[in-house]
Each structure stands twice: as C-alpha cells, then as structure tokens.
Amino acid sequence: MKIAIIGTGNLGLSIANGILKSNGATSMYLTKRDTTSIADFEKFDKVTVTNDNRLAVQNSDILIFAVQPVHFAEILESIKDLLTENHVIISTITGFGIEKIEAVIGKDNYIVRSMPNTAISVGKSMTCICSNEKGKKRIDLTKAIFNRMGHSMEIPENQMQAATVICASGIAFWMRLIRATTQGAIQLGFDAKEAQELAMHTCNGAASLLIDSGNHPEEEIDRVTTPMGCTITGLNEMEHQGLSASLIRGIIASYDKITEFKTK
Ligand SMILES: NC(=O)C1=CN([C@@H]2O[C@H](COP(=O)(O)OP(=O)(O)OC[C@H]3O[C@@H](n4cnc5c(N)ncnc54)[C@H](OP(=O)(O)O)[C@@H]3O)[C@@H](O)[C@H]2O)C=CC1
Numbered sequence: 001m002k003i004a005i006i007g008t009g010n011l012g013l014s015i016a017n018g019i020l021k022s023n024g025a026t027s028m029y030l031t032k033r034d035t036t037s038i039a040d041f042e043k044f045d046k047v048t049v050t051n052d053n054r055l056a057v058q059n060s061d062i063l064i065f066a067v068q069p070v071h072f073a074e075i076l077e078s079i080k081d082l083l084t085e086n087h088v089i090i091s092t093i094t095g096f097g098i099e100k101i102e103a104v105i106g107k108d109n110y111i112v113r114s115m116p117n118t119a120i121s122v123g124k125s126m127t128c129i130c131s132n133e134k135g136k137k138r139i140d141l142t143k144a145i146f147n148r149m150g151h152s153m154e155i156p157e158n159q160m161q162a163a164t165v166i167c168a169s170g171i172a173f174w175m176r177l178i179r180a181t182t183q184g185a186i187q188l189g190f191d192a193k194e195a196q197e198l199a200m201h202t203c204n205g206a207a208s209l210l211i212d213s214g215n216h217p218e219e220e221i222d223r224v225t226t227p228m229g230c231t232i233t234g235l236n237e238m239e240h241q242g243l244s245a246s247l248i249r250g251i252i253a254s255y256d257k258i259t260e261f262k263t264k
C-alpha cells in the first residue's frame with residue numbers, strides 16, 4: 001500500500017503515526033508547505049517528507065487529504081492531471097462534499113470521504129466512510145485501511161456532518177469529561193497524576209464493557225447502582241444538574257455550527 005498524506009497537520013500527523021504503528025503502508029509520503037515540524041519522520045525508511053504534493057501523488061496510490069477546507073480545491077486542481085485509475089482519493093475534510101470534489105477532478109475517480117479522529121494515532125479511531133458512485137468499488141479497501149487503526153462504519157454522505165460531531169469532535173468532548181472526573185478525584189484527595197489515571201482507565205473500562213458485551217449502557221449502570229447507594233445518589237445529582245441535557249445540547253450546537261459552515 002503506497003500512501004500519501006497531503007497536509008500533515010494535527011489530523012494528518014495522527015494518521016501518519018497510526019499507519020506507522022500498524023505497519024499499514026509499504027511507502028508513505030507526508031506533505032505540507034513548511035516541512036520543519038515533520039522532518040523527524042525522515043528517519044523511517046519508508047517515509048518521504050516533502051512540500052511537493054505532485055511528487056507524493058506520482059509515487060502513491062492512496063491519497064489521504066487532511067488540509068483545511070479552504071485549501072482543498074486549489075490543491076486538487078494542482079494535482080488532478082496526475083490522477084490515474086490506480087489512485088483512491090480519500091478526503092478527511094469537513095464540510096467539503098463529494099459533489100464539490102467531483103466538480104474539480106470529475107466523477108471518473110475513486111473518491112471516498114472519511115471522518116476519522118485523532119485517536120487514529122493509537123489505533124483507536126472511529127472512522128465513518130462514504131463514497132461517490134465509482135468509489136463504492138474501493139469502500140472495502142478503505143475500510144481495511146482504517147480498520148487497522150480502529151473501527152470503521154460506512155454511512156450515507158448526508159450523515160457525514162453528524163459523524164464529524166460525534167466522532168471527530170467527540171474526542172474533545174470525552175477528554176473534557178475525563179478532565180472533569182479528574183478534578184473531582186483531586187478534590188476527593190488523589191494527586192493529579194493518580195486522579196487522571198483513575199479517570200482515564202475507568203473511562204476505557206466503561207467503553208470496553210459496552211464494546212465487548214453489546215449491552216445497553218443502562219444495563220451496565222443497573223449493575224453498579226446499589227439501592228440507596230452512592231452511585232445512584234451521584235448519578236441523580238448529575239442529572240438534576242443537567243448532565244445528559246447539557247451533552248445533548250452541546251452536540252446539537254456543534255452540529256448547527258458545522259451546518260452553518262457548509263451553507264456558507
Ligand atoms: N483535527 C481533527 O481532529 C480533525 C480534523 N478534520 C479535518 O481535517 C482537516 C485538517 O485538520 P487539522 O489537521 O486539524 O488542520 P491543520 O491546520 O492542523 O493541518 C492542515 C495542514 O495542511 C497543511 N497544508 C496547507 N496547505 C497545504 C498545501 N498546499 N500542501 C500541503 N499541505 C498543506 C498545513 O501545513 P503548512 O501550512 O505547513 O502547509 C497544515 O499542517 C480539516 O479539513 C478538518 O476539518 C477531520 C477530522 C478530525
């Protein structure tokens with residue numbers, strides 16, 4: 001698998017690390033205009049760091065675009081004459097629909113949109129995927145790439161923005177919940193390092209319980225809440241303070257923002 005990451009910023013870097021950790025490429029080109037911050041990757045035999053997007057496209061089959069939306073059309077325009085039947089174009093770019101991509105490079109290309117998250121760097125991304133008509137033939141290949149670095153799901157394109165909020169922004173939402181739990185643990189007497197260790201491993205355990213068992217969260221909650229005990233007391237107080245409502249409202253606000261961005 002010859003992979004290029006066009007735009008090695010926050011997300012591109014996470015993908016590059018995920019690919020390296022999972023041994024997911026025979027060669028990898030990493031591009032950005034100022035390559036200073038990614039120069040270290042040159043130490044890996046299979047990695048080439050460059051500011052030349054055309055070189056990366058010529059030497060790769062899988063092209064993962066991770067630039068800001070404002071740069072995407074111009075970059076596609078600058079490499080479109082190099083695209084062949086071997087290339088799969090995978091865009092991670094928020095709010096940039098398949099129609100807009102096709103308007104620049106045409107419909108006769110394998111075009112896939114993917115929405116990974118930064119946990120891809122540790123092989124734990126939840127990645128949503130959709131494609132243009134031609135790209136349907138490369139969905140399995142794309143899923144195989146992302147499944148090496150977490151879990152993937154094919155969805156209709158009209159759910160991509162919702163997937164961005166839940167999965168990509170979701171990393172930040174869960175981080176804040178872990179941070180708040182940590183602050184609570186410090187108030188109860190743990191030092192900061194211990195407190196974070198307790199919070200993050202408990203979070204990991206909760207998600208793993210659901211993933212392994214397929215159970216509904218309330219089923220697992222019922223196993224923990226002793227009648228008249230401390231768990232239900234804490235949980236009910238959190239709900240009186242609006243825990244679920246506030247999360248859902250945040251998710252909707254995030255979605256409204258993304259939708260506003262798309263319509264501009
Ligand atoms: N961050 C996240 O968690 C997620 C982000 N996304 C999407 O991924 C995309 C990237 O986001 P993010 O990584 O946060 O953004 P960053 O700004 O961190 O990264 C974008 C990178 O693109 C590079 N770039 C800009 N112009 C070019 C060019 N002409 N050729 C090559 N590289 C270029 C920039 O580097 P330089 O200026 O040196 O060229 C920069 O490093 C966005 O569209 C975002 O919506 C999607 C899911 C999650």
Ligand SMILES: O=C(O)[C@@H]1CCC=N1
Pocket residue numbers: 094164168169
């Ligand atoms: O915050 C944002 O707008 C982008 C999209 C998802 C993650 N970062």
